[in-house]
Amino acid sequence: MRVLATLIRKEFLLLRRDWHALALLFVMPAFFILLMSLAMRDVFATGRTNTNTFQYYLVNEDTTAFATSIANALGTHAVFQARTPDAVDARKRAILKGDVQFEVVIPLGFTRSLPDSQPLRISVVSGASVPPPVNELFRASVREAVTSVYLRARVAALNPGLSAGGSDFLQMEKIDALLKEETLYESAQLARRPTSVQQNVPAWLVFAMFFVALPLSTTWLQERTQGSLTKLRSIGLSPVVLLAGKLLPYLLVNMVQVVLMLVIGVWVVPTFGGDALTLGHSPLGLVIIALATGTASVSYGLLIANLVSTTEQATIATGATNLLLGALGGVMVPRSIMPEALQQISLLSPMSWGLEGFLDILLREGGVQTIAPKALMLVGFALISLTLAGFRLQRARTF
Amino acid sequence: MIDVRSVVHRYAGQTAPALAGIDLHVRRGSLFGLLGPNGSGKTTLISIITGILRADSGAVSIDGRRLPQDTRAIQRICSLVPQENAFYPTLTVGENLRFFAEVQVIPSNLLGERIDESLQITGLENATGIRANRLSGGMKRRLSIAIGLLNQPQLLLLDEPTVGIDPQSRQFLLEAIQKINAAGTTVVYCSHYLEEVEFLCDEIAIIDHGRVLRQGSVQSLVEESRDLALSVPVRTAGLQELFFHLTRTELRDVVQ
Numbered sequence: 001m002r003v004l005a006t007l008i009r010k011e012f013l014l015l016r017r018d019w020h021a022l023a024l025l026f027v028m029p030a031f032f033i034l035l036m037s038l039a040m041r042d043v044f045a046t047g048r049t050n051t052n053t054f055q056y057y058l059v060n061e062d063t064t065a066f067a068t069s070i071a072n073a074l075g076t077h078a079v080f081q082a083r084t085p086d087a088v089d090a091r092k093r094a095i096l097k098g099d100v101q102f103e104v105v106i107p108l109g110f111t112r113s114l115p116d117s118q119p120l121r122i123s124v125v126s127g128a129s130v131p132p133p134v135n136e137l138f139r140a141s142v143r144e145a146v147t148s149v150y151l152r153a154r155v156a157a158l159n160p161g162l163s164a165g166g167s168d169f170l171q172m173e174k175i176d177a178l179l180k181e182e183t184l185y186e187s188a189q190l191a192r193r194p195t196s197v198q199q200n201v202p203a204w205l206v207f208a209m210f211f212v213a214l215p216l217s218t219t220w221l222q223e224r225t226q227g228s229l230t231k232l233r234s235i236g237l238s239p240v241v242l243l244a245g246k247l248l249p250y251l252l253v254n255m256v257q258v259v260l261m262l263v264i265g266v267w268v269v270p271t272f273g274g275d276a277l278t279l280g281h282s283p284l285g286l287v288i289i290a291l292a293t294g295t296a297s298v299s300y301g302l303l304i305a306n307l308v309s310t311t312e313q314a315t316i317a318t319g320a321t322n323l324l325l326g327a328l329g330g331v332m333v334p335r336s337i338m339p340e341a342l343q344q345i346s347l348l349s350p351m352s353w354g355l356e357g358f359l360d361i362l363l364r365e366g367g368v369q370t371i372a373p374k375a376l377m378l379v380g381f382a383l384i385s386l387t388l389a390g391f392r393l394q395r396a397r398t399f
Numbered sequence: 400m401i402d403v404r405s406v407v408h409r410y411a412g413q414t415a416p417a418l419a420g421i422d423l424h425v426r427r428g429s430l431f432g433l434l435g436p437n438g439s440g441k442t443t444l445i446s447i448i449t450g451i452l453r454a455d456s457g458a459v460s461i462d463g464r465r466l467p468q469d470t471r472a473i474q475r476i477c478s479l480v481p482q483e484n485a486f487y488p489t490l491t492v493g494e495n496l497r498f499f500a501e502v503q504v505i506p507s508n509l510l511g512e513r514i515d516e517s518l519q520i521t522g523l524e525n526a527t528g529i530r531a532n533r534l535s536g537g538m539k540r541r542l543s544i545a546i547g548l549l550n551q552p553q554l555l556l557l558d559e560p561t562v563g564i565d566p567q568s569r570q571f572l573l574e575a576i577q578k579i580n581a582a583g584t585t586v587v588y589c590s591h592y593l594e595e596v597e598f599l600c601d602e603i604a605i606i607d608h609g610r611v612l613r614q615g616s617v618q619s620l621v622e623e624s625r626d627l628a629l630s631v632p633v634r635t636a637g638l639q640e641l642f643f644h645l646t647r648t649e650l651r652d653v654v655q
Binding site for chain 2: 003006009010223226228230237
């Protein structure tokens with residue numbers, strides 16, 4: 001125990017003097033969480049006023065009450081905001097530049113041409129940079145506005161008495177009452193939507209936890225090339241003790257990361273105007289998934305450290321594989337929006353096991369039972385990595 | 400002190416064995432020089448003696464204890480000073496010494512005394528607060544040796560201790576090694592510097608291709624070398640003739 005305590009103390013001394021590693025392990029994820037939680041706040045916020053809007057020119061060349069009704073109906077949409085029309089060339093330039101996303105032109109004589117077999121058409125123009133789903137949404141909202149006004153006009157024409165009341169005789173607002181909107185959670189207790197902070201804190205936390213592989217593998221390589229590992233082995237320290245001497249301190253570093261990132265999610269993000277992170281209802285589940293993810297990440301770092309020969313190789317191997325595992329595991333892009341095939345492939349990434357485990361606790365109100373399979377997979381991954389690392393260490397020509 | 404009999408060791412994936420049935424005997428209290436070109440098997444032999452590597456076959460015993468059965472006991476009385484600077488550059492001299500002392504489970508009440516003693520032998524008393532990466536080349540080598548002395552070893556194995564240091568530091572180190580040996584520690588000194596070995600050691604083994612080619616007292620080997628020098632009149636030095644005669648003069652570029 002004294003040997004292990006000495007190894008751990010030495011590791012903390014080394015880390016305390018390695019500002020680059022500390023910045024990588026603590027500042028980078030904290031910055032990512034803050035930035036991404038605030039930047040993506042509106043993408044996740046569907047249940048409140050949305051400040052991320054799209055602009056469109058509404059050019060009503062027709063002056064009839066019918067055309068004005070369509071224009072008014074369009075203007076009620078929360079996401080799409082009408083702008084005062086400019087000259088034709090200026091409008092075209094703004095759409096091409098992406099400053100304004102759409103243009104709707106109700107042509108002169110539109111109302112008059114309605115009874116014709118070939119009536120004039122409302123023109124809907126969109127910019128090339130508009131994402132297809134947004135484009136579809138805008139067209140649907142134009143179609144909805146035209147349909148409701150057209151329907152009222154047709155019914156009023158068939159039964160003029162109905163329109164005499166002045167109010168919305170079609171009672172279009174009742175359509176909303178026919179819809180029931182719901183988000184599916186594992187537990188029905190959580191009747192609210194995920195916020196960006198709930199998505200981003202676990203994602204960047206898991207990413208940062210796996211990044212301990214970088215300072216860990218480079219210090220291990222330095223110890224190997226500088227002969228201190230040889231000296232320690234000649235003293236009689238077994239591969240198990242040497243690996244444990246790295247595993248435990250870096251696992252502790254991982255736990256500090258977890259606490260710090262959760263603190264940022266709960267208290268710091270809200271002070272910048274973001275949502276506060278909720279921690280779920282299973283502290284034990286949170287501790288278990290944090291320990292399992294930490295054990296997997298440190299073991300993975302030890303495996304890399306024992307597979308490569310130089311610090312340069314270690315830097316490239318840990319950096320590249322972390323990015324790959326992160327992208328695949330749903331850190332950069334949530335798994336839920338990946339295509340089905342990619343979702344299946346992403347299950348190969350240990351980062352996805354850790355991330356899904358954290359999401360189970362923080363987002364889906366899961367407990368120990370929910371995260372147990374993921375925690376077991378992470379521990380299994382750690383055991384395999386440690387065994388391979390120990391085997392390599394035993395066989396290594398250390399000097 | 401050291402008894403190595405017919406030891407064979409082959410690294411995985413290598414066709415030629417690193418040690419091909421080597422025999423070596425080092426008597427207690429001697430200052431023993433181990434000479435050999437790159438790739439001759441010196442380092443592998445030291446690794447086996449210190450229990451880092453296990454021999455494929457053969458027998459090794461240190462002070463009557465056998466490897467691998469008594470590895471722990473042997474490691475307690477041995478100390479290896481590797482060729483590289485075996486310490487942590489960002490820790491201070493004092494922190495390095497304390498770490499290596501504690502990791503060897505030296506009793507707490509003896510810790511300070513051992514550290515002070517090691518510092519004094521290596522002349523680093525005034526450098527305890529300096530980070531190791533700020534030391535000069537000579538001071539770094541002395542720190543490595545100071546770490547090697549912490550457990551008061553009965554057998555000290557020094558691998559190329561004077562590589563890359565200035566003449567003053569080298570002289571200090573050689574004298575320090577003589578003092579350590581005079582105090583009763585058996586020293587195995589691996590070096591490429593033949594004149595150092597000739598100056599320092601009382602017994603020498605020249606090894607190559609994993610075998611001992613010659614072993615004997617410095618005096619007897621120097622005499623053998625002088626006989627060879629008669630046939631090579633360009634040089635008149637001591638051990639060098641015998642060394643080249645035995646190991647040849649071809650370059651030994653070792654690729655691992």
